[in-house]
Amino acid sequence: MLRIDNLSAGYDRLEVLHAVSFSVERDAPTVMLGANGAGKTTLCRVITGLIPARGGGIFLDGADITRLDPSERVKRGVALVPEGRQVFPDMTVRENLRLGAYVHGEPGRAEFDAVFAMFPILAERQHQRAGLLSGGEQQMLALARALMSRPRLLLLDEPSQGLAPKAVALVAETVNRIAATGVAVLLVEQNLILAEAVARHAVVLETGTCVADGPASEMLASGAVEDSYLGKKRRH
Amino acid sequence: MVNLRPSLATCLILGLGILPMIGGGAKAADEIVIGEIHPITGPATFYGLPESRGVQLAAEHINKAGGVKVGGKEYQIRIATEDDQASPTVGVAALRKLVSADVRFIIGPLASGVAPALKPIVERNDKLTQLIDGTIAENMTNGKNIFRNQATVGGYNVAVAELFKAKKYPSVAMMTDRFHAGFMNSQKDLAGNLKELGVSIASEDYYKLGDTDFSAALTNLRGRNAEVLLIRGYPAEGALITKQARQLGFTGQVVWEMVSPPSTVLKNITAAEMEGVYNCIPPTTEDYVKLGDEKAIALDKAYRAKHNEGPGELTALSHDAVYIFKAAFEKAGSLDNAAVNKAMAALMVSDIPELVTRYTPQPDGRLFAADGQVDLRGEVSVWRGEAWEPARLTD
Amino acid sequence: MMLELLPQQLANGLALGSTYALVALGLTLIFGVLLIPNFAHGEFYMLGAFVTYALVATGLNFWLAMATAVVLVVLIGWIVDRVVFQPVAAAPGHDSGGHGSGLSLMISALAGSIILQQLATIIWGTEARTIPAPMTGMVRTSLFTITYLQITIIATLAVAWTAVWLVLHRSRLGLAIRATSQNRDAALLMGISMTRVRLATFAIGAALGAVAGALLGATFPIYPSMGVNPVLKAFVVLVIGGIGSLPGAIVGGLVLGMVEVMVAGYGSSQFQDIGTFLILVAVLLIRPQGLFGRAQVER
Ligand SMILES: Nc1ncnc2c1ncn2[C@@H]1O[C@H](COP(=O)(O)OP(=O)(O)OP(=O)(O)O)[C@@H](O)[C@H]1O
Numbered sequence: 031m032l033r034i035d036n037l038s039a040g041y042d043r044l045e046v047l048h049a050v051s052f053s054v055e056r057d058a059p060t061v062m063l064g065a066n067g068a069g070k071t072t073l074c075r076v077i078t079g080l081i082p083a084r085g086g087g088i089f090l091d092g093a094d095i096t097r098l099d100p101s102e103r104v105k106r107g108v109a110l111v112p113e114g115r116q117v118f119p120d121m122t123v124r125e126n127l128r129l130g131a132y133v134h135g136e137p138g139r140a141e142f143d144a145v146f147a148m149f150p151i152l153a154e155r156q157h158q159r160a161g162l163l164s165g166g167e168q169q170m171l172a173l174a175r176a177l178m179s180r181p182r183l184l185l186l187d188e189p190s191q192g193l194a195p196k197a198v199a200l201v202a203e204t205v206n207r208i209a210a211t212g213v214a215v216l217l218v219e220q221n222l223i224l225a226e227a228v229a230r231h232a233v234v235l236e237t238g239t240c241v242a243d244g245p246a247s248e249m250l251a252s253g254a255v256e257d258s259y260l261g262k263k264r265r266h
Numbered sequence: 267m268v269n270l271r272p273s274l275a276t277c278l279i280l281g282l283g284i285l286p287m288i289g290g291g292a293k294a295a296d297e298i299v300i301g302e303i304h305p306i307t308g309p310a311t312f313y314g315l316p317e318s319r320g321v322q323l324a325a326e327h328i329n330k331a332g333g334v335k336v337g338g339k340e341y342q343i344r345i346a347t348e349d350d351q352a353s354p355t356v357g358v359a360a361l362r363k364l365v366s367a368d369v370r371f372i373i374g375p376l377a378s379g380v381a382p383a384l385k386p387i388v389e390r391n392d393k394l395t396q397l398i399d400g401t402i403a404e405n406m407t408n409g410k411n412i413f414r415n416q417a418t419v420g421g422y423n424v425a426v427a428e429l430f431k432a433k434k435y436p437s438v439a440m441m442t443d444r445f446h447a448g449f450m451n452s453q454k455d456l457a458g459n460l461k462e463l464g465v466s467i468a469s470e471d472y473y474k475l476g477d478t479d480f481s482a483a484l485t486n487l488r489g490r491n492a493e494v495l496l497i498r499g500y501p502a503e504g505a506l507i508t509k510q511a512r513q514l515g516f517t518g519q520v521v522w523e524m525v526s527p528p529s530t531v532l533k534n535i536t537a538a539e540m541e542g543v544y545n546c547i548p549p550t551t552e553d554y555v556k557l558g559d560e561k562a563i564a565l566d567k568a569y570r571a572k573h574n575e576g577p578g579e580l581t582a583l584s585h586d587a588v589y590i591f592k593a594a595f596e597k598a599g600s601l602d603n604a605a606v607n608k609a610m611a612a613l614m615v616s617d618i619p620e621l622v623t624r625y626t627p628q629p630d631g632r633l634f635a636a637d638g639q640v641d642l643r644g645e646v647s648v649w650r651g652e653a654w655e656p657a658r659l660t661d
Numbered sequence: 662m663m664l665e666l667l668p669q670q671l672a673n674g675l676a677l678g679s680t681y682a683l684v685a686l687g688l689t690l691i692f693g694v695l696l697i698p699n700f701a702h703g704e705f706y707m708l709g710a711f712v713t714y715a716l717v718a719t720g721l722n723f724w725l726a727m728a729t730a731v732v733l734v735v736l737i738g739w740i741v742d743r744v745v746f747q748p749v750a751a752a753p754g755h756d757s758g759g760h761g762s763g764l765s766l767m768i769s770a771l772a773g774s775i776i777l778q779q780l781a782t783i784i785w786g787t788e789a790r791t792i793p794a795p796m797t798g799m800v801r802t803s804l805f806t807i808t809y810l811q812i813t814i815i816a817t818l819a820v821a822w823t824a825v826w827l828v829l830h831r832s833r834l835g836l837a838i839r840a841t842s843q844n845r846d847a848a849l850l851m852g853i854s855m856t857r858v859r860l861a862t863f864a865i866g867a868a869l870g871a872v873a874g875a876l877l878g879a880t881f882p883i884y885p886s887m888g889v890n891p892v893l894k895a896f897v898v899l900v901i902g903g904i905g906s907l908p909g910a911i912v913g914g915l916v917l918g919m920v921e922v923m924v925a926g927y928g929s930s931q932f933q934d935i936g937t938f939l940i941l942v943a944v945l946l947i948r949p950q951g952l953f954g955r956a957q958v959e960r
Pocket residue numbers: 041044046064065066067068069070071072073113756757
């Protein structure tokens with residue numbers, strides 16, 4: 031489904047990703063682990079086209095999307111729940127959702143109903159400014175907004191950040207439901223509970239390089255992952 | 267050895283290049299070069315270009331009539347034109363350029379900002395004689411090597427006082443461009459003169475070039491019962507203030523004190539709104555034409571023939587400046603600056619019959635006062651139809 | 662103290678303030694959405710005035726001339742964005758968002774503004790002139806006088822604001838523009854095309870500038886550098902009203918106009934500019950984000 035091939039990217043003179051390669055399959059939701067500053071968010075930004083790739087390629091179902099505009103990628107089904115939620119604070123919840131469906135035109139009732147069924151709190155708050163929602167509610171909104179674009183590949187960048195355990199469980203359940211409908215999922219996560227609940231495959235990123243790749247059950251259990259992912263441990 | 271050949275070639279080329287220059291220099295010996303510095307481009311073009319053309323016209327005319335006779339020898343006048351864009355820095359550069367080309371006689375500048383910048387340079391250079399044909403600010407001349415044949419603001423104010431005396435206006439509100447050195451420095455004297463005539467000063471307001479909204483000050487006029495609104499500055503703002511004053515219900519007399527070509531005025535206000543406005547400045551080229559002055563008519567004709575449009579307000583001044591220089595050269599019998607300066611200071615108005623401008627002679631008949639300033643008095647004109655015309659104050 | 666003149670001074674302030682607001686409206690839109698301090702807005706204003714002037718001089722009806730000027734200035738606005746701002750945003754050395762840094766954008770904006778002024782100088786010269794007013798006459802009441810042209814300017818301000826509000830809040834394009842102004846990266850993630858947002862924003866901004874220029878050019882003299890002061894005033898209005906806020910531009914403009922007229926009317930006309938400065942300082946002290954600005958929250 032998604033294949034990353036020797037991908038490099040960075041900012042200014044700083045190269046953050048060095049020839050990263052891995053794949054995400056539709057039937058194997060993947061978790062990406064890595065210490066702070068490893069380049070996980072950067073990877074999400076390259077895949078969605080917010081920053082350009084400096085080398086290598088990004089392939090969606092075999093098609094090269096490395097040089098496409100972000101909007102073109104959204105049309106092809108790439109959606110990101112960005113780090114820190116990034117909802118539109120001065121717009122209503124409903125307007126945020128309309129923007130999620132932007133590439134498909136105005137969403138109909140059915141589409142709203144579908145996400146409201148998944149996140150009833152959003153239905154209640156639909157005419158409120160998104161900036162007034164709580165952090166957890168904003169995370170729900172960011173997820174719902176991504177779903178409005180009818181993704182085929184859903185990227186989630188640390189969706190559990192700042193969420194209470196109960197909310198994390200809700201995110202896990204939602205993501206699993208989405209994955210079950212045939213959407214490929216790449217979850218960037220440091221929360222092992224969420225990772226374990228969702229992922230069947232795991233990739234470990236260390237300072238911009240893929241250092242391990244394998245079934246989630248094995249990887250999450252192995253010490254190597256612990257070392258790499260809890261990089262801060264070694265610094266102590 | 268190897269280097270010799272190229273250097274030889276260089277010498278040859280240089281030599282060949284210099285020879286014709288020397289030849290050209292020799293031929294120019296029968297020429298007097300007068301430099302003129304005016305704003306040919308930039309915001310004051312509408313004053314400066316007609317001045318530059320006036321200088322050219324006078325020089326052509328003199329050359330055709332046999333040139334300038336100095337010490338039994340005939341010289342042709344050549345004009346070296348420099349554009350100061352009405353900017354002090356550009357003006358200084360222009361003067362430096364002329365000086366380095368050994369030009370020793372200068373006409374100009376026009377702008378009140380440029381003249382003070384040139385003054386210290388000219389004053390310290392005894393190989394320069396300057397005749398200013400612009401700026402009305404006081405203290406621009408020294409009577410030694412800097413002279414001026416344009417009026418000072420004092421000369422303008424004579425006409426204002428005359429108007430108030432004739433019309434017996436009881437009160438006045440003044441609006442003055444606060445960055446115009448000439449008007450600002452003379453504001454106190456003018457107010458004093460008017461008070462002596464029994465005029466009460468209802469208000470004195472100040473604005474700056476480029477201001478667009480005068481409504482607050484003009485609204486206050488109504489409360490102050492001013493009979494006359496006197497505007498001292500440049501025509502774009504003059505037109506705007508006049509318009510806004512009328513819109514805000516000011517029904518008294520509007521009086522301008524500014525050189526304001528009708529074409530410029532009409533670009534900013536309709537003729538109907540200008541009808542009856544007085545202006546107090548020395549007569550312009552056009553005024554002299556309207557008065558039936560033959561020399562002015564001839565200048566006007568020559569200017570139109572060459573440029574396909576009428577002369578500017580100040581063309582006559584610039585034209586006269588060349589004739590003043592000619593008279594000074596001939597009186598001095600020499601092209602030495604010291605001699606020319608002395609002759610200039612001693613010139614009688616009657617020495618220069620070609621002058622279009624009607625100067626008031628000094629008590630002893632000379633053109634310039636001891637400080638190098640002419641006595642040129644403002645006269646009152648009035649807007650009728652599409653232009654200014656000399657006003658008759660007696661009726 | 663001349664209280665009987667107060668209604669007139671209020672009318673003066675309203676008329677003056679609405680001219681400020683009209684210029685500030687386009688500036689605040691482009692700043693708010695694209696984070697471009699568009700000094701060339703003054704030149705959109707100037708070109709709107711000159712094109713209208715040139716067309717009226719050929720005998721065209723004022724309103725048709727103004728409409729044509731709007732179209733032309735929109736085209737020029739697009740060219741300015743393409744030639745002046747986009748290269749800065751695309752240049753290496755800027756953050757991932759693809760924005761130029763504030764300083765380099767400001768410098769390119771100034772360069773663009775100077776080039777347009779030079780261009781106008783070559784075409785029209787530097788002499789001041791005024792567009793023949795499309796209407797003359799005024800309303801005189803016992804309390805105050807106001808010209809039809811001033812009323813037209815106030816009405817145009819109201820119409821312009823309503824039109825921009827409708828575009829922003831009632832159209833999909835407006836939704837995209839608002840999204841971009843709130844969070845550019847998130848807008849990109851929604852699949853919003855930056856090209857379209859830029860084109861639309863510059864079109865609306867330039868059109869507003871051109872309308873202001875045509876109308877105010879019938880009131881004030883026009884010349885190539887006529888846009889410099891109004892744009893500086895408009896930046897003051899933005900700071901007062903809150904950067905990027907449309908109601909802020911309107912209220913900020915009116916407040917500035919009122920304060921200036923009151924200072925000049927009840928103080929001295931020499932202090933008019935000091936009034937501007939005082940209100941600027943007051944706003945920065947009491948409400949640094951501007952009257953309608955939202956305090957910036959770390960996201
Ligand atoms: N806009 C930027 N400009 C320059 N450098 C950046 C930028 N964003 C991130 N970086 C740098 O790139 C590196 C990778 O950052 P990135 O945000 O991708 O890490 P991450 O793996 O997502 O970390 P975290 O777990 O803390 O979210 C870091 O060293 C960071 O300092």
